[in-house]
Amino acid sequence: MSKTKLTLNVNGKSVEAEAEPRELLIHVLREQLEITGPHIGCETSHCGACTVEIDGRSVKSCTMFAIQAQGTEITTIEGLGNPDKLHVLQEKFKEHHGLQCGYCTPGMITRAHRLLEENPNPTEEDVRFGIAGNLCRCTGYQNIVKAVLAAADELNQPEAVA
Amino acid sequence: MIPGRFEYHQPDSVPAAVGLLSDLGDEARVIAGGHSLIPMMKLRLAMPEHLIDLRAIDSLKQISVAGSTVTIGAMATQSDLIDSTELATAAPIVRETALQIADPQVRYVGTIGGNVANGDPGNDMPALMQCLNASFHLHGPDGERQVPAREFYEAAYFTARDDLEILTGISFPACEGGYAYEKQKRKIGDYATAAAAVLLSKAADSSCSQAAIALTNLADTPLYCQEASDHLVQSGVTDASIDAAVQSALGQIEPVDDNRGPVEFKKHAAKVILKRAIENAWARA
Numbered sequence: 276m277s278k279t280k281l282t283l284n285v286n287g288k289s290v291e292a293e294a295e296p297r298e299l300l301i302h303v304l305r306e307q308l309e310i311t312g313p314h315i316g317c318e319t320s321h322c323g324a325c326t327v328e329i330d331g332r333s334v335k336s337c338t339m340f341a342i343q344a345q346g347t348e349i350t351t352i353e354g355l356g357n358p359d360k361l362h363v364l365q366e367k368f369k370e371h372h373g374l375q376c377g378y379c380t381p382g383m384i385t386r387a388h389r390l391l392e393e394n395p396n397p398t399e400e401d402v403r404f405g406i407a408g409n410l411c412r413c414t415g416y417q418n419i420v421k422a423v424l425a426a427a428d429e430l431n432q433p434e435a436v437a
Numbered sequence: 438m439i440p441g442r443f444e445y446h447q448p449d450s451v452p453a454a455v456g457l458l459s460d461l462g463d464e465a466r467v468i469a470g471g472h473s474l475i476p477m478m479k480l481r482l483a484m485p486e487h488l489i490d491l492r493a494i495d496s497l498k499q500i501s502v503a504g505s506t507v508t509i510g511a512m513a514t515q516s517d518l519i520d521s522t523e524l525a526t527a528a529p530i531v532r533e534t535a536l537q538i539a540d541p542q543v544r545y546v547g548t549i550g551g552n553v554a555n556g557d558p559g560n561d562m563p564a565l566m567q568c569l570n571a572s573f574h575l576h577g578p579d580g581e582r583q584v585p586a587r588e589f590y591e592a593a594y595f596t597a598r599d600d601l602e603i604l605t606g607i608s609f610p611a612c613e614g615g616y617a618y619e620k621q622k623r624k625i626g627d628y629a630t631a632a633a634a635v636l637l638s639k640a641a642d643s644s645c646s647q648a649a650i651a652l653t654n655l656a657d658t659p660l661y662c663q664e665a666s667d668h669l670v671q672s673g674v675t676d677a678s679i680d681a682a683v684q685s686a687l688g689q690i691e692p693v694d695d696n697r698g699p700v701e702f703k704k705h706a707a708k709v710i711l712k713r714a715i716e717n718a719w720a721r722a
Contacts, residue, residue, distance in 0.1 A: 279445075296445035296488065297478075318438050319476055321626065323542060332516070332545035338475045339546070342445050343492065386542070407625040408540030 281345050285310060286354030294341040300334075301325045303341040304351065312352035312381040316410075323409030326382035327351045333389045335408070352381035355388055364388060364426045373422035375413035383409045387423045397427055440478035447490045451497070451576050451605055454489055459578045459601055461487045467603055469512060469551035472543050497550070497605060502527045508608045511550025515539070518549060528609070530616035530636065534565045537618060540626045553586070554604040556594040556658075559628030563590060564651035564659035565618060568634035571609035577602035590658035614638030614647065615722030619714040621706045623697060629654040630697045631706040633686075633714040637669065639722035645669045650682070650715070655690040655707050662686040674719045683711050 278293040285308060292307045304310045304327070316324030318337050325337040328350040356362030364384045367373065374380045383406060390397065390405040397405065402423045403416070411419060446465075448454040458465055466485035468474050469492075477483040491497055497512035502523045509518070515535040518524060525532050538544060538552070538561050552562040553573065566573075566586035573584050578601055586607075589597045598604060620632035632653035640646040648669040650662040665682040672678035692703035 295442070297440045297442055299439075299475075302439075318479065320472060320543065323540070326542060333542045334546060335542045338472055340445070340471075340475070343471075343490065390541075404625070405541055408542040 279342055279345075281341060283344055283346070284348040286350060292341065296340060296342050298341050300327075300336040300339045300341045300344050304336060304349075310351050310353055313385075314378055314381060316378065316382075321410065322379070322382075323386060323406075324379050324382045326385045326409060328385060328389055331389070331392075333386045333408070350385070350388075352385050355384065362388070363429050364391075364423070367422040367426040367429065368419070371418045371422040371425060373414065373419045374411075379409060379411045379413075383411065383419060387426070390423070391427055391430060395427060395431060397424070399424065438479035440475070441481060441484040443478075443485055444487045445490065446487060447493045449493045451494060451603070454491060454494065454603055455576050455578060455601075457487075457489050458603060461489070463600055465489055467491060469554075470514060470547040471551075472539070472547045473551060473555050473557060491550075491603070500524055502611060505611045506608055507611055508606060509549055510606050511554070511604050512548050513550075515544035515547050515549070515552075516541075519544065527611040528569065530565065530569070530612060530618055530634065533616065534561050534618040534634065537561065537620045537622075537632075543626070549607065550604050553589075553607065554596065554598060556590060556592075556596045558593050558657050558659070559654050561618070561620065561629065561632060561653050564632065564653040564661075565634045566607065566609070567659050567661040568636055568649045568651040569609040569612070570649065571607050573598075573604055574606040574608065575599070575602040576605045581605075583608075587661045593657040612636055615718040615720065617714040617717035617721070619710045619717065620653070621710050628697075631655055631692075631703060631710045633707075633711040635711075635714040635718040637674065637715070637718045637722045639719070643673075645674050645719075645722075650686060650711070652686060652690060652707065652711070655692050655703065657691070660686075660689050662689060669715070674715070679712060679715050682715065683708055686711055 278295050281292045292303050314324040316322035320335050320338040327336045329347050356365045402420050465487035467489045497510040499510045500521045501508050507527050518535040552560045571586045584597045615637045618634050621630045634651045636649045638647035648666040650666045652660040665686040668682045
């Protein structure tokens with residue numbers, strides 16, 4: 276089966292890849308583009324470890340063919356922060372112990388990022404409902420919810436005057 | 438899990454999609470949001486040689502309310518349904534149902550067309566569409582035809598859609614009165630153990646002028662409960678008539694033993710959920 280040339284915008288950069296139709300987006304991201312933040316978890320669209328943002332929607336990248344992402348803008352955890360400058364959500368997950376093994380964390384934070392874009396002042400219930408597509412088997416969610424609420428609080432603070 | 442090999446097609450119009458499907462025949466499958474089909478393909482339970490992706494056909498993403506008729510394109514996603522202000526006014530039960538489907542990521546991608554066309558008894562939209570008395574628009578080589586949702590479902594995964602037809606949209610009358618979609622599930626994201634869609638209209642004298650009841654995942658098709666609906670109109674909505682309507686609806690269900698519970702439990706869940714849905718719809722009527 277012939278490969279199709281794909282042009283994607285990933286984390287603000289235009290990148291090219293080649294994929295045959297059956298290749299899932301998660302595999303192209305991880306294996307060709309070496310973007311390994313999105314994880315392969317359940318592979319059955321339940322766990323959300325592979326969550327990325329595509330054109331402003333949270334998507335499970337194990338349930339989309341790469342060819343379907345042709346021309347889209349994709350944001351992964353790598354596009355939100357880096358070790359030198361963590362995203363507020365990453366800071367808050369660290370501060371509130373929102374992770375233990377860390378496997379679900381990239382998907383969890385990528386999803387929480389979109390949630391806060393759409394709803395900057397979520398209630399606890401909004402957060403729980405909004406991250407219901409991301410499973411964590413370590414934390415019991417309590418600290419994840421705290422971290423997301425704390426990030427929302429911080430993002431809502433007026434900019435500090437220099 | 439890697440799906441089998443296939444060729445990918447992305448037609449940009451309904452006639453082009455129908456043409457492709459006619460040419461490729463039963464080696465082709467139409468893909469909408471893909472959240473039923475892609476998992477099936479990964480498990481190799483589905484191995485189409487050709488995929489016809491409807492994602493580039495913008496006309497299939499429209500939601501419109503004209504007069505008292507609501508029309509929804511097959512490619513409108515669950516989150517499109519949730520976000521539509523027009524739909525929130527014309528048929529708020531659609532939003533209430535869509536919010537109970539799967540999880541946010543799935544709702545961003547999963548479509549109403551895929552949900553109703555697939556014929557999975559666990560899907561929520563089919564019973565809702567029966568409750569709303571919706572018509573499904575099917576496009577095939579011989580043109581367009583419409584099939585009422587109440588006549589569409591034949592058995593699990595078997596519907597009135599011909600293999601060469603594509604379900605392109607849905608239309609139904611705008612709702613009046615009270616509504617409720619109640620769903621019992623093991624966890625968020627799960628299919629229903631039992632779910633019920635109810636629409637009730639209250640007349641000026643507090644009698645029930647219109648009623649429609651349909652059930653999800655309690656048989657191998659969605660179930661429209663004509664007798665139970667008629668009973669509420671004839672007898673009015675009282676504790677006794679609700680019980681009688683629930684009993685009538687329970688007479689139609691054929692749940693099976695599975696990981697959501699034994700048959701007796703499902704009958705119990707169906708009873709509780711339907712009663713709750715009727716009471717909730719009547720309180721909003």
